[in-house]
Amino acid sequence: MNFFAHLVLSEPNVHSRVGNLLGDFARGIDTEQLHPQLKLGLQNHRRIDQFTDQHPKVLQMKRSFTRQRRRFAGIALDVLFDHFLLQHWAQLSPEPKAQVIEQLYADLQSGQSLMPERMQQVTSRLVEYDWFRSYESLDGVAYALERIATRIRFPHEFSGIGQELELHYEQFDAGFQLFIVDLLRTFPAPLMHPVPDFPTLDSAG
Numbered sequence: 452m453n454f455f456a457h458l459v460l461s462e463p464n465v466h467s468r469v470g471n472l473l474g475d476f477a478r479g480i481d482t483e484q485l486h487p488q489l490k491l492g493l494q495n496h497r498r499i500d501q502f503t504d505q506h507p508k509v510l511q512m513k514r515s516f517t518r519q520r521r522r523f524a525g526i527a528l529d530v531l532f533d534h535f536l537l538q539h540w541a542q543l544s545p546e547p548k549a550q551v552i553e554q555l556y557a558d559l560q561s562g563q564s565l566m567p568e569r570m571q572q573v574t575s576r577l578v579e580y581d582w583f584r585s586y587e588s589l590d591g592v593a594y595a596l597e598r599i600a601t602r603i604r605f606p607h608e609f610s611g612i613g614q615e616l617e618l619h620y621e622q623f624d625a626g627f628q629l630f631i632v633d634l635l636r637t638f639p640a641p642l643m644h645p646v647p648d649f650p651t652l653d654s655a656g
Contacts, residue, residue: 452503455533455583457496458555459544460640467492468555469562474500476570489565499638508630520612527612528623530595533586535627543631551642554594591618593646612639 454472456499461471462651470485470492482490503509504525513524518526556578563571577583585591593613600610616623628649635643 453500453533454577455555455586456536457499458558459493459642460499460634460638461495461549463554463641464488465558465562467495468558470618471496471563472559472574473566474568476567476573480586486565494640499634502634502637503563503630506633507629508613508626508633512619512623512626515622516612520615523612526599528614530586530592530599531616532627532631533583534589534592535624536567536631537583537587538624539628539631539647539649540643542649543635546642546645550589567656576578589613589620592616598633623652 454475457474458468461467466486466488470489473480473485473489473493474496477493482493485493509528511519511589512528516524516527536543537548540551544551559574559578563574566574568618582595586595590613592614596612597610600612628647632649635647636646639645
């Protein structure tokens with residue numbers, strides 16, 4: 452799961468939200484020295500990622516990618532899942548989306564002192580350039596993935612993976628709807644409905 456997903460699956464406080472993002476920046480950190488709420492957030496992040504990586508629908512979606520890009524399928528789906536969370540927000544949460552985004556940004560800014568340096572840099576850019584609203588469009592997702600591709604330091608064919616997301620968009624959307632229901636039943640979150648109401652869920656296949 453990507454940044455937006457981990458934040459909305461956290462408890463609604465700064466320590467939990469920072470902890471739930473810390474999983475992507477925890478290398479080299481002595482987790483035993485963390486504030487208890489940061490540590491709980493980090494543990495939640497890791498459990499959610501493990502659940503996601505092992506979910507049958509996610510595994511099925513990964514197999515839809517071409518062979519040369521399949522090794523990056525998890526990265527692509529992480530960002531795409533943020534997109535689907537934003538697209539389906541009305542079915543997923545009773546809270547106004549714009550208000551939630553602004554609160555998440557405010558909490559990330561308030562929590563800068565709790566973060567390692569690299570996390571400070573990334574979350575500052577996230578807020579400054581309004582990444583979450585950019586994820587609302589598939590073009591924004593593709594652009595984010597192209598930025599990631601430029602940071603890979605070995606030969607790869609990751610660039611252009613947005614075309615595969617577009618090709619399988621309806622299939623991925625249907626798979627996400629089934630997956631997110633299972634995820635929220637397993638990891639209830641204060642911001643989210645326990646069981647989302649997706650009108651097309653039964654026909655998602």
